[in-house]
Amino acid sequence: MKNKYDFGELESKWQTAWEEEGIYHVNPHETKPKYYALEMFPYPSGRLHVGHTRNYAIGDVIARFRRMNGFCVLHPMGWDAFGLPAENAAIERGIQPSQWTSGNIQHMRSQFMRLGLSYDWRREVASCHPGYYKWTQWLFLQLLKHGLAYRKKAQVNWCPKCQTVLANEQVVEGLCERCDTEVTKKELEQWFFKITDYADRLLENLETLEGWPEKVKIMQKNWIGRSEGVEVVFKLKDTGDDIPVFTTRHDTIFGVTYLVLAPEHPLVEKIISGSPREQEIRKFIAGVSRVSEIDRTSELTEKIGIATGAYAANPMSGQEVPVWIANYVLPHYGTGAVMGVPAHDMRDFEFAKKYGLPVKVVIVPPDQAHCQCETNEAYEEPGVMANSPGFDGMPSDKGKNAVAEFMESHGIGKRTVNYKLRDWLISRQRYWGAPIPIVYCDSCGIVGVPEEDLPVELPLDVEFRPTGQSPLNDIPEFVNTTCPKCGGPARRETDTMDTFMCSSWYFIRFTCPRTDDRPWDPDTANYWLPVDQYTGGVEHAILHLMYSRFFTMFLSDIGLIKTKEPFARLLTQGMVLKDGAKMSKSKGNIVSLEEMLDKYGADTTRLFILFASPPERDLEWSDQGVEGASRFLGRIWRLVYEFQNELASYDSAQRERSGLTSEEKEMRRRIHATLQKVTQDLERYSFNTVVAGIMELVNALYQFRDVARTRREAMGIMGEAVRTVLLMLAPFAPHITDELWHEIGYKRSIHEENWPAVDESALVETQIEIVIQVNGRVRDRMHVAKGRDSEYLRREVLARDRVKELVEDKDIREVFVVPDRLVNIVTS
């Protein structure tokens, strides 16, 4: 054994050995309970950074801990390999997206290896592989078959210079992220998934996800944005057209003083054409639609509107109110028309003040007898209805029900639920994605590619023209095909799928990564699913995690899997910061993972990351902290080195447990108390305190070295301690622990060992320290036998000289005794 910890040689040695022996390979097991540990698979951007490392280090500790606890652990890794950066690389460097991606995957896989992560690499998947995206396409067809995939016109972000569609994330402050051209909007036929059909279930099921952070559940809840209200119909005065309006405040219906339509509302055209102010209004609408949706929906944007000259009748009061058009009404939410109640809605109030529209108070605060007719702000709280014939005096919450019932019984409105959640637009005018398996035929229309013809393969050798258009359009062999129905000439869909689609089911594919006649084998998938522990960044709290839930619900509805929720427990780890800020190239505060691995090795890097901060909190990078982690591993190395011969020859069978000295007993107590704490802390993912606990034990062992040398029994305890330390540390620092495990005489890998059991008998303490307080302040302490009752403790404490001195001239009012803990004497 070397006297010095030399991580470089040792780490690569074990990585090779583990891979050769396949110790992390897993298959369904008949008797062991299953455990599916998963970390979010990365986009192969080029290299892993320390942020990734944190994610994967956390996941690896969880997987290894479960494995040692007798679970059959599925722990796979793969690549979310489609996406835009590959196309940018193609344009910038003239390299094929596929080549660029596979080069990155190779490099990053080797980085994964260097980190010593316990993956079953036989199960690796890449979403850009035809064997994978064949089934992504197949899933698209299932959605199509069940009426959940449909096509409609939608506005998309369009860069006139690049001649292409941009995703929202590619629009930076209204400009194209690549060429800084102002982004415009364009109507295109797009594919959508009807995720809104699942809105209620996505919301309701959140309550069943006990292992999810509250924060993520709230974010999803807000995103779904369910709101209950009524849809009530106003009639246009001249034409008699219906204008349905959605409101959650139907108790304020008598306070309506105007109606507003979104500029995109279908009735707008009919109302304005031929009106005397037609030109003026058209100009206004054009002005509004020029603004991007992001700016338009910002609260900061000034509310502007224009009167149409038309009037509509309030179905409850019969009162006629002017119809306006305004930028603050959104076409996609509710009915695209809003009733204006300035007295009880801040936005309406602001708008009414600006344009001189009347304010009519119909809700009075509960504590006010009379209506306050001069208001300078909207009263939005509940109150008592007023100026509402037939409903006056009703509390507004009751009034809502009464109004809704009245509307329903008179056929002028009905109760409705609205959601902020919109259908999922999955079309991308991109090359590097899974092609949408659709064919357009002049006689048959939209035709799904037959399942047996999948995959629709992406041509790999493509030319990127500076037009920025998807190169698929330029490949006649791809575009031109025959209609699967009629055999006539047809065109292929050239759009590809949103990459979130690829990542919405990969956790199922991992259960059967090489099955090629179906997406997965149901029995195997049902054996493994759901994922028991999912670990990843909180940035995916909404999109990825909600899409995956949607897919899982759909697949369970059509009987392809049993589980209704994909991830039983979710851990969202915090960011890695340097100098208080997120690492970024522009700030120049990047910590290079490669450098860390070269300089300190994987074990130290992992240990530091897990020790520096609790997993869900942000982590401040510290080079000195890394030094500390490195020093600790060196300390363990030297401890084992010092006792190697003795440890190798004293196996556990020779361990003496009776007739121990008090010092020896205390050492054994510490070993098992630490083991107990570490086990508990691992269960609750408190990795930083686990490491701290092991450090404390090692510190104690350094103090115990001289005792250990005194006799055989003591050395036996040293051996027990070292073995326990190595086992506890194995999930964190897998290389050094395996090396030392072999150095003390074991032949099998430490990663195939079981988690040690706490010896309860070692924990029994005979003497206990009792804290003595006077008026809540610690004034003394004493040692007594464990388990003494309150009466005994009270007597003993009051008999002490120190206590007598302290309470001398005062009356003792009360004495609180917490057995085995503390005594508090309260004096007057």
Next chain:
RNA sequence: GCCGGAGUGGCGGAAUGGCAGACGCACGCGACUCAAAAUCGCGCGGAGUUAACUCUCCUUGGGGGUUCAAGUCCCCCCUCCGGCACCA
């Protein structure tokens, strides 16, 4: 604006309502060494007090409260971080 989360030594961070500051970093001292590094050991919130073992007081963003006892529970306020943001 709304919804989350956090605020504890010089720093990262510990603490089922029961000894605040575990563990690590930084720093100081000692041992080893010709010397340095590495290592091993000791100390380390602040103020005061004692010749000394000591003893006392203050201290978990600020202010109130509940309790024998509060970093922890309740109310109000401040700061920082994250998410949402005209959703009718």
